[in-house]
Amino acid sequence: MENWRRAWKRALSRYDLYLMLLLPVAWYVVFQYGPMYGVQIAFRDYIPVKGITGSDWVGFDNFDRFFSSYYFGRLLWNTVSISLLSLLIAFPIPILLALLVTEIRSQRFKKLLQNITYMPHFISVVVIVGMLQLFLDPKSGFVNLILNAFGFESVPFMESEGWFKTILVGSNIWQNMGWASIIYIAALSGINPHLYEAAMVDGASRLRRLWHISLPGITPIMIIMLILDVGAFMNVGFEKILLMQNDLNRGASDVIQTFIYNNGILQGDFSYSAAVGLFNSAINFTLLVLINGYARRKAETSLW
Amino acid sequence: MVNQQTIVTRRRSASVAGERVFDFIVYAIAGLIMLIVLYPLLFVLSASFSDPVRVMNGDLWLLPVGFTLDAYKEIFRYDAVWTGYRNTLLYTGVGTIINVTMTTLAAYPLSRRDLPGRRILMFLITFTMFFNGGMIPTYLVVKNLHLVDTMWAMIVPTAIATYNLIVMRTYFQNSIPWELQEASMIDGCTNTRLLLHIILPLSKPIIAVMVLFYAVNQWNAFFNALIYLRDDALYPLQLVLREILIVSQSSYLDSSGSTFGMTEKLLLAESIKYGLIIIASIPVIMMYPFVQKHFVKGVMIGSIKE
Structure with missing residues (x-):
């Protein structure tokens, strides 16, 4: 009782801090926890005029419909394969770039490389996809003009299923490798210089120092970044995919999130697409918890 | 080294x-x-100043060929582009002010170690980074609040980015001496005064980072516009760009009073696309050299783990 009263008094004496928190907390309640409450429409047959709780409860019907849908296999495969491709190729490149940057001895050259590689991060996705369309156009794009100059036929890159994932992941790397490398460059600059000196005395080459000192030095941050990426495994940067999508590449570009957009926002099938969305977030969250637990046990580095 | x-x-x-x-x-x-x-990037810049016929023939390698300003002259006639530009400036301006205010109002109290309930609040806030209701339930919330088809749909649903909140809170905790805050409290300074007169003046670097992070996000935002805005008078620049660059809505390129004939215009359409990319990216690219060190600082602070 006494403890409670003391806690209450403590809280009361800082009432102005809570006053400041009022608006932000209200925002979180409405725009973050509101949708979490609303996600129950995934288990209902949501009809807007009846409201969320007024709509009929249908259990797992919407999920059954999705799992048995013609598109389910394709959506899951596209989502998973794009994500795996990103993790395998796009994830390591910023690490390699950071190692490269720290190996450059000329400070000016180093700054130049960093400034140039950071730049594309600030370009909007719309512009990036617009650039892809211009560059890869079968008639006038410079990539196809070069192919023609070497005697090859034009390739309709943007209208092809086979090229879709390569173009998506490739342009993501182009845009984000520099920006994503910042965090590793910061971690590398925090490694104790004595370690390098000791290795040099032992006669270790630069490559060996990279392997035995630099890489282990940034392993914790690598693990954190990996956990964060795995926690968004199913999201696959779908805003860009949506912009790149057309009828000819749909077989490779239809992912779960674009399916939600098409069915939910465009066609108004709210309950069904909310169920698909919940399936998506549930997988993300499960993967996050699993990999975080694994990293904590095996590498003693984790988000929580 | x-x-x-x-x-x-x-x-x-x-x-x-x-x-x-x-x-x-x-x-x-x-x-x-x-x-x-x-x-x-250089190719886009050069192509926007080049003769479209020669670009299509593959004559352009690096520097403009057949230098011309036709594309830009034509873009200046498009009302949709300028409406979009004005909207984007408005959303970016108002949005960033609200973003930074809301983030500060949350980050400061949560940085105070003497705030009862701080841990649970931080947990509930961080949790939203890893789990949320998803696109449809969020859309329904915005719709039920009657924000759809108003400029507020571009601003309110994205008022706080949790990642930025955490970055700012980390800065308050690590870069402003706690003793300073305690001393002011003993002198009878209220929290509002403390924030306005002591904390914020000491936090200029992080405020710069926040303004930049949020402003770039607002400038480049297109998805919320796509789902929340129907009226094209409200379209931000990115949505207009999408119509012209990606959906290739030629109706947008139809402006009466153009000095060019039909075939010329079809050719020019390509140059116009290059020109639009430049016009849309110029504000961000121009400020980039001046602000990039702030951005980098933001990422670094974000990487500090407690």
């Missing part, structure tokens, strides 16, 4: 050749990367 390197070369002259080769490879790869990143 540099003097470590000199120690090494003095000690082991035999490995000098190896070092040279290593350096050569490093610089070669770095040069190649810069080329790959820069070339597409």
Whole structure:
């Protein structure tokens, strides 16, 4: 009782801090926890005029419909394969770039490389996809003009299923490798210089120092970044995919999130697409918890 | 690094050749990367000033061929582009002010270690980074609040980015001495005064980072516009760009009073796309050299783990 009263008094004496928190907390309640409450429409047959709780409860019907849908296999495969491709190729490149940057001895050259590689991060996705369309156009794009100059036929890159994932992941790397490398460059600059000196005395080459000192030095941050990426495994940067999508590449570009957009926002099938969305977030969250637990046990580095 | 390197070369002259080769490879790869990143950007810039016929023939390599300003002259006639530009400026301006205010109002109290309930609040806030209701339930919330088809749909649903909140809170905790806050409290300073007169003046670097992070996000935002805005008078620049660059809505390119004929216009359409990319990216690219160190600082603060 006494403890409670003391806690209450403590809280009361800082009432102005809570006053400041009022608006932000209200925002979180409405725009973050509101949708979490609303996600129950995934288990209902949501009809807007009846409201969320007024709509009929249908259990797992919407999920059954999705799992048995013609598109389910394709959506899951596209989502998973794009994500795996990103993790395998796009994830390591910023690490390699950071190692490269720290190996450059000329400070000016180093700054130049960093400034140039950071730049594309600030370009909007719309512009990036617009650039892809211009560059890869079968008639006038410079990539196809070069192919023609070497005697090859034009390739309709943007209208092809086979090229879709390569173009998506490739342009993501182009845009984000520099920006994503910042965090590793910061971690590398925090490694104790004595370690390098000791290795040099032992006669270790630069490559060996990279392997035995630099890489282990940034392993914790690598693990954190990996956990964060795995926690968004199913999201696959779908805003860009949506912009790149057309009828000819749909077989490779239809992912779960674009399916939600098409069915939910465009066609108004709210309950069904909310169920698909919940399936998506549930997988993300499960993967996050699993990999975080694994990293904590095996590498003693984790988000929580 | 540099003097470590000199120690090494003095000690082991035999490995000098190896070092040279290593350096050569490093610089070669770095040069190649810069080329790959820069070339597409320079190509767009040059193409926007070039004769479209020659660009389509593949004459353009790096510098403009058949220099012309036709594309830009034509873009200046498009009302949709300028409406979009004005909307984007408005959303970015108002949005950023609200973003930074809301983030500060949350970050400061949550940085105070004497705030009862801080841990649970932080947990509930961080949790939203990893789990949320998803696109449809969020859309329904915005719709039920009657924000759809108003400018507020571009601003209110994205009022706080949790990642930025955490970055700002980390800054308040680590860069502003707690003793300073305690001393002011003992002097009878209220929290509002403390925030306005002591904390914020000491936090200019982080405020700059926040303004930049949020402003760039607002400038480049297109998805919320796509789902929340129907009225094209409200379209931000990115949505207009999408229509012209990606959906290739030629109706947008139809402006009466154009000085160009039909075939010329079809050709010009390509140059116009290049020109639009430049016009849309100019504000961000122009401020980039001045602010990039702030951005980098933001990422660094974000990487500090408690």
